[in-house]
Amino acid sequence: MAPQSRPPSRMAPLGMLLGLLMAFCFTFCLSRQNQKEFALSNPEKSSTKETERTETKAEEEPDTEILEVFHPTHEWQALGPGQAVPAGSHVRLNLQTGAREVKLQYEDNFRNNLKGLKKGKRLDVNTNTYTSQDLKNALAKFKEGAEMESSKEDKARQAEVKRLFRPIEELKKDFDELNVVIETxxxxxxxxxxxxxxxxxxxxxxxxxxxxxxxxxxxxxxxxxxxxxxxxxxxxxxxxxxxxxxxxxxxxxxxxxxxxxxxxxxxxxxxxxxxxxxxxxxxxxxxxxxxxxxxxxxxxxxxxxxxxxxxxxxxxxxxxxxxxxxxxxxxxxxxxxxxxxxxxxxxxxxxxxxxxxxxxxxxxxxxxxxxxxxxGLREQGWCEITAHLLALPGHDAREKVLQTLGALLATCRDHYCQDPSLGRTLASLQAEYQALASLELQDGEDEGYFRDLLSSVESLLKELR
Missing domain, CATH: 1.25.10.10 (Leucine-rich Repeat Variant)
Known part of the structure; x- marks a missing residue:
């Protein structure tokens, strides 16, 4: 007798449903894992990054609110949050502690700067930096400006000279028209x-x-x-x-x-x-x-x-x-x-x-x-002539004669020693110039004109004794 076929079991649909459910759960779990590891946009992480970006931006942009001014000294001191430092202060980052530290670079200069800062006011800090090329360009512009200024001054000076003075050709032309001749x-x-x-x-x-x-x-x-x-x-x-x-x-x-x-x-x-x-x-x-x-x-x-x-x-x-x-x-x-x-x-x-x-x-x-x-002077009798000229009136004339007597002393010594009138004249002049030299000393003149004349007279007297 041919076998009869078994009726379909009720468990088959349930097994299929269970398999599909397990596949769905596996796919869902795998999708969640990929989202955690490879998602381009995560709501939680996006929110965290946005917060960090806001904090960084807040640090980079100068605070428009009132800042507390920090007063540095010679020693390194930690700079607290929200504190501003005067311009020119020396600032460093402590790599061990991670804190920013500040101190004065030049006391006298920054002491004056500190006087100008008042607590509660905003401090503007210029953070601009210049490269070597910027400095070269600035120097080139400075030189160019100086040359232009110098050129302007030279042109102005030349224009002033041209205004005050005229070329010789124009003057000669004008003189020719006036029938005036320029002579060397x-x-x-x-x-x-x-x-x-x-x-x-x-x-x-x-x-x-x-x-x-x-x-x-x-x-x-x-x-x-x-x-x-x-x-x-x-x-x-x-x-x-x-x-x-x-x-x-x-x-x-x-x-x-x-x-x-x-x-x-x-x-x-x-x-x-x-x-x-x-x-x-x-x-x-x-x-x-x-x-x-x-x-x-x-x-x-x-x-x-x-x-x-x-x-x-x-x-x-x-x-x-x-x-x-x-x-x-x-x-x-x-x-x-x-x-x-x-x-x-x-x-x-x-x-x-x-x-x-x-x-x-x-x-x-x-x-x-x-x-x-x-x-020749001795032969022509100039020893006697110069001795008699000492009697001339006037201090200037006597000064010249005394100088000549001194120059002739080696040649005319014998004649001077035998001339009694010369000795009397010299003695009289000595007394006169002693009185005049004393007056000079009273007036505060240590080396006056009459003192020099007195020295010449006394020198001759000493040589003739």
Whole structure:
């Protein structure tokens, strides 16, 4: 008998339902685990991150509310939350404790800054930083600005100069329109020499020409230019004029041209200026003329040993001796004594300098050694003349004579010791200058003029005893 089929069991649907439920639970649990580990957005974690972001933002942004000002000292101190520090304070992070610490960097500067801070006020802190490139750019802009400013100042200065001064071309053009001619010093001197040398010029015009010429020849270059066109010889020849005024002003020009100008001095000696000057001094002329001629002679002789040799050969000491012995020539006598003193000391200093430094040329030193001034003064009786000149009135004249007596002391000692009038004069001067020096001391002058004169007198007296 064929087997009969079993009816379906009631447990089958229940098993299937149970399997589906277990699969659903497994899938649900796996989904929950993935959400915990790999979800891009978690409500709880999102809320936590949002809170941290808010706190970080709150730390980074300066609080607009009132901050408590922390007053740092020299020691490191922990900085509490909500506290602000003065600008320039030294702040660090303690890696061990995690706390921020602060102290003063420079006490004096920040003490002044602290005075300006009051508790309860907001403190602005500049947290901007600069890179090296920023500093280079700023420096370049600074230099560029300085150059622009300097350029502006230069342009402004040039504009001011152009406003105050005009180019020479424009001035010449204006002068040409006004028929005015611009002359150089050389052209002016040529014109003045021509006027002086012209036979058609009056005496007043010639004197005016010499007076103006003296102004120009004070300059060394102009005096040398006077040689280039023969103007110096024309003035030297003016010493031969029969008009005393022309001789006076010609000597005036020569004295200015000779002064400290060796080239002109050489040309003058070769042109016969020394002989002509001595002739005027030795002949009858007004005192004013002899003053100017003596001035020219002194300018020619000083620092020019060759001219000094020629002066002695031409009998210059005799001419000067006659000049100082004339009546009414006391002013000339003082100038002559001063000239002799200058010539004596000049030779002495030249020889001493040559021995010490060896800088002087052998030729010039030899010329000085050929100037036998001291023997000539003794032979011409200048020991007696200078001793008598000490009786001149006036402290300046006495000072010059005392200096010359001291310079002649080695040569004239015997004569001075045998001259009783010189001893009496020196004693009288000693008493006079002692009284005047005492007055200077009372006025608080320890080293006065009369004290120096007294020292010179006493020094001579001591040498002559």
């Amino acid at each position: 010093d050389m052209q002016i001197m040529v014109r003045l020499i021509n006027k002086f040398n012209s036979s058609s010029s009056s005496l007043e015009e010639k004197i005016a020409a010499l007076f103006d010429l003296e102004y120009y020849v004070h300059q060394m270059d102009n005096a040398q230019d006077l040689l280039s066109f023969g103007g110096l010889q024309v003035v030297i020849n003016g010493l031969n004029s029969t008009e005393p005024l022309l001789k006076e002003y010609a000597a005036f020009v020569l004295g200015a041209a000779f002064s400290s100008n060796p080239r002109v001095q050489v040309e003058a000696v070769e042109g016969g200026a020394l002989q002509k000057l001595l002739v005027v001094l030795a002949t009858e002329h007004p005192l004013a003329t002899k003053k100017k001629v003596l001035f020219a002679l002194c300018s020619l002789l000083r620092h020019f040993p060759y001219a000094q040799q020629q002066f002695l050969k031409l009998g210059g000491l005799q001419v000067l001796r006659t000049l100082v012995q004339e009546k009414g020539t006391e002013v000339l006598a003082v100038r002559v004594v001063t000239l002799l003193y200058d010539l004596l000391t000049e030779k002495m200093f030249a020889e001493e300098e040559a021995e010490l430094t060896q800088d002087m040329s052998p030729e010039k030193l030899q010329q000085y050694r050929q100037v036998h001034l001291l023997p």
